[in-house]
Amino acid sequence: MPCPTTHSKSGRTRRFSRLGKDGHAPKRAPGRPPSRLHSKQLSRSLNSSMEWLPRVQSGHGSSLVTFDVHDSEAVELHRRNHRLDPHVIRKFRNSLLRKFEADDSALSHLPETMNVQLHSLSVKHRMDSALDGATRLLLQTSTSHVIECVILRIASGRSTICVSSQVGCAAACDFCATGKLGIAKNLAVREILDQVVLGGQILTNEGRRLDNIVFMGMGEPFHNSRAVTDAIRKLTDRDLFARSPASILVSTVGIPEKMTEFAETLPGVNLALSLHSADSEKRRTLIPLESKHPLKDLHEAIRQVNQLQGRPLMIEYLMLDGVNDSHDAANQLIRWVQGLNIRFNLIPFNAIEDAPHLMCSPREAIDRFAQQLREAGYQTTVRYSLGADIAAACGQLARTLQPVQDQQNSIASAD
Numbered sequence: 001m002p003c004p005t006t007h008s009k010s011g012r013t014r015r016f017s018r019l020g021k022d023g024h025a026p027k028r029a030p031g032r033p034p035s036r037l038h039s040k041q042l043s044r045s046l047n048s049s050m051e052w053l054p055r056v057q058s059g060h061g062s063s064l065v066t067f068d069v070h071d072s073e074a075v076e077l078h079r080r081n082h083r084l085d086p087h088v089i090r091k092f093r094n095s096l097l098r099k100f101e102a103d104d105s106a107l108s109h110l111p112e113t114m115n116v117q118l119h120s121l122s123v124k125h126r127m128d129s130a131l132d133g134a135t136r137l138l139l140q141t142s143t144s145h146v147i148e149c150v151i152l153r154i155a156s157g158r159s160t161i162c163v164s165s166q167v168g169c170a171a172a173c174d175f176c177a178t179g180k181l182g183i184a185k186n187l188a189v190r191e192i193l194d195q196v197v198l199g200g201q202i203l204t205n206e207g208r209r210l211d212n213i214v215f216m217g218m219g220e221p222f223h224n225s226r227a228v229t230d231a232i233r234k235l236t237d238r239d240l241f242a243r244s245p246a247s248i249l250v251s252t253v254g255i256p257e258k259m260t261e262f263a264e265t266l267p268g269v270n271l272a273l274s275l276h277s278a279d280s281e282k283r284r285t286l287i288p289l290e291s292k293h294p295l296k297d298l299h300e301a302i303r304q305v306n307q308l309q310g311r312p313l314m315i316e317y318l319m320l321d322g323v324n325d326s327h328d329a330a331n332q333l334i335r336w337v338q339g340l341n342i343r344f345n346l347i348p349f350n351a352i353e354d355a356p357h358l359m360c361s362p363r364e365a366i367d368r369f370a371q372q373l374r375e376a377g378y379q380t381t382v383r384y385s386l387g388a389d390i391a392a393a394c395g396q397l398a399r400t401l402q403p404v405q406d407q408q409n410s411i412a413s414a415d
Contacts, residue, residue, distance in 0.1 A: 100200030121194045149195040160212040161199040166219025180354045186224040192231040215250040222258035245269045256301035263308040272314035277324045278336035312343040319361035330372040343379040
């Protein structure tokens with residue numbers, strides 16, 4: 001009879017050539033010791049990480065369990081069950097999660113009887129900038145939600161992947177395209193990690209290396225703090241992605257208790273605060289969450305983060321013409337950060353259709369503002385945004401998508 005087959009979400013067919021004529025696995029050779037894993041133990045360990053995965057059937061109805069490649073416990077249980085040398089799993093993971101090699105290359109390290117779920121996302125659309133080294137990926141989840149991931153290729157040769165943490169965003173910042181969409185759902189750990197894998201595979205295919213990962217895509221990371229923290233743990237796990245904590249940055253609009261909790265849990269990972277104004281009333285018009293998490297609480301949170309991390313925290317400051325770019329605004333900002341270990345990153349505003357009242361500060365105003373901060377003794381850089389022509393620049397994510405309420409019913413923020 002022909003060998004049974006199974007189809008992955010990517011459409012790839014895996015053939016199970018080691019099944020017997022009756023469609024079942026051959027009996028264990030005489031003298032080979034039985035597996036020490038109890039079936040209930042295996043089922044109990046896998047259930048929590050496999051609820052989202054399809055059940056794959058062999059020719060006569062016996063099920064073949066599929067597992068998440070990012071789940072170390074599930075992978076180890078399957079390794080033992082298939083009596084594989086640990087070196088085989090290491091080669092497979094190194095190929096997919098560190099070198100970001102193509103799927104077929106990674107799968108070549110495994111026996112065909114292991115059915116591994118490589119991706120939880122599929123690439124729905126890709127847009128490459130004609131102006132600079134930016135690529136915008138529209139990715140679809142298994143529940144048909146659409147999220148975005150951006151690859152940034154810097155002129156220096158370095159490459160960065162900007163990942164999303166939610167479908168939409170509940171922060172509703174006045175200047176942000178994603179904030180105009182509302183919130184549909186939090187992304188799972190595997191969906192966050194798969195953005196890194198898919199983006200990394202594109203870079204590897206180009207002969208480039210992934211240098212940095214930034215959580216600046218769709219969503220407020222600390223509204224999905226558990227999944228973001230778990231994803232970063234896996235990204236820095238030596239048995240998985242083995243990324244340096246210093247190569248990862250998480251940007252937040254400012255949730256004080258989550259900032260300090262994160263810095264205590266992952267002190268080596270960089271934090272950035274989207275401040276945009278040191279005036280409470282003005283900041284509240286830009287970032288509604290200022291009403292719930294005021295500047296005085298953020299100041300104390302930064303002080304605690306400084307103690308936990310021992311290095312400067314990045315203050316992101318959007319340059320808005322006539323709103324927050326004056327000489328007085330710079331002085332107010334300098335007074336607010338006194339006593340804190342910070343550095344500034346000034347961001348030219350990328351206009352969005354839903355905020356016609358906001359415009360980018362002229363370059364001369366940005367340069368004057370930056371010089372004023374430098375003269376006060378603070379390290380200050382001006383960000384050069386990539387991907388403006390494909391709506392991939394900062395603040396433009398999801399500009400071409402339908403509101404997420406149209407994708408699925410909204411859920412409340414996890415604040």
